[in-house]
Amino acid sequence: MTHSATHFVALTPPGRGAVAVILVFGPQAIEVCSQEFVAANGKALNLQPLNRIVFGNWGRQAVEELVVCRTADETLEIHCHGGHAAVMRIRTALREHGCSQVSKESYYELQSGNRFNQLAGQQLQHACTERTALILLDQFNGAMAYALQNIRTMIAAGLHAKAIEEIDRVLQWTALGSHLTRPWQVALAGPPNVGKSSLINALVGYQRSLVFDEPGTTRDVVSAVTAFRGWPIELSDTAGLRRDADPIERAGIERARQQMTSADLVVLTFDCSRPWTVENQTLCEAWPEALVVLNKIDLQTTLATQPSEQACATAANDIRVSALHGEGLSTLIDEITLRLMPTEPERGAAVPFDQSVVQMLQSLRQSLT
DSSP states (O other): OOOOOOEEEEEOOOOOSSSSEEEEEEEEEHHHHHEEEETTTOOOOOGTTTTTTEEEEEEESSSSEEEEEEEEEEEEEEEEEEHHHHHHHHHHHHHTOOOEEOOHHHHHHHHHHHHHHHHHHHHHOOOHHHHHHHHHHHHHHHHHHHHOOOOHHHHHHOOHHHHHHHHHHHHHHHHTTTSSSSSSSEEEOTTTTTTTTHHHHHHHHOOOOOSSSSSTOOOOOOOEEEEEETEEEEEOOOOOOOOOOOOOHHHHHHHHHHHHHHOSSEEEEETTTSOOOHHHHHHHHHHHTSSEEEEOOOOOOOOOOOOOOOOOOTTTOOOBTTTTTTTTTTHHHHHHHHHHOOOOOOTTOOOOOHHHHHHHHHHHHHHHO
């Protein structure tokens, strides 16, 4: 790929989607697209203002309605229907006019001379939510490169203590950086028939888990991906934990325990309408860092059945919800978000989004100390 040629790159991943984005860049980008695109406002592409979204038709015979946006003198974005046929038609036309297709990796390498900016650009397309995409966009625009340059300057000046402080400031976002392209894992666990399946359905807003009033209905881990306050979350509905289970159910319970061990957060769920039991107490003590949720508050009738007075200290700050009626769900979502993200970076902060960045900073810190 050379700067003197005209290229195009598909910025959206392949597959069916509402909109696909193709970027054309190079000295002949506007001229090439002008041979296929006719703007509805009648103006030539080179006369369209920069960053103006322009509606029109692509093709001289069978036309394709789409929009284009000239973002620079030699750069133009094409936003077309996300289906395979529309994208292939535009690609074919661009090739016929002498444009060559490049990969996203090559494009990011050309746009950014910094390795970490390139990595951020490659990961940006895999961002789970708009919020995580904005953080990766900051890294692509040089947030991480700028922080690393500051660290180099401090080391060169012999300011090792300040360099370590800067490294620690970046490394504090390691957990966040590892979840920019993959969701946090949240496992809902607890005894059978406490409403875990109903709760996960209520949290994601659709019927993801089978709900039936009989112990052992959930025998495998059922997952659903959603977003809480803009952060990507994968909720897992696990088998009810009990001792007197049949062999098949015991296999599900074992998978549940494995899911709990690997999760970023465990949400222990109990039935608020039942008396607190020794098994509940033991479960709380086994998972002291878990978030305790008391479901079915709509079935609470007397103070005598409230478990919070009998519960262990870990359940003292329990969250009470009704999966059936939606009570307390907003509070639960806020608490899950707070447990996973107690603080968040300011816009433009350096976030170690790739494991190679983390390892490099950790190694540098060790050598400085």
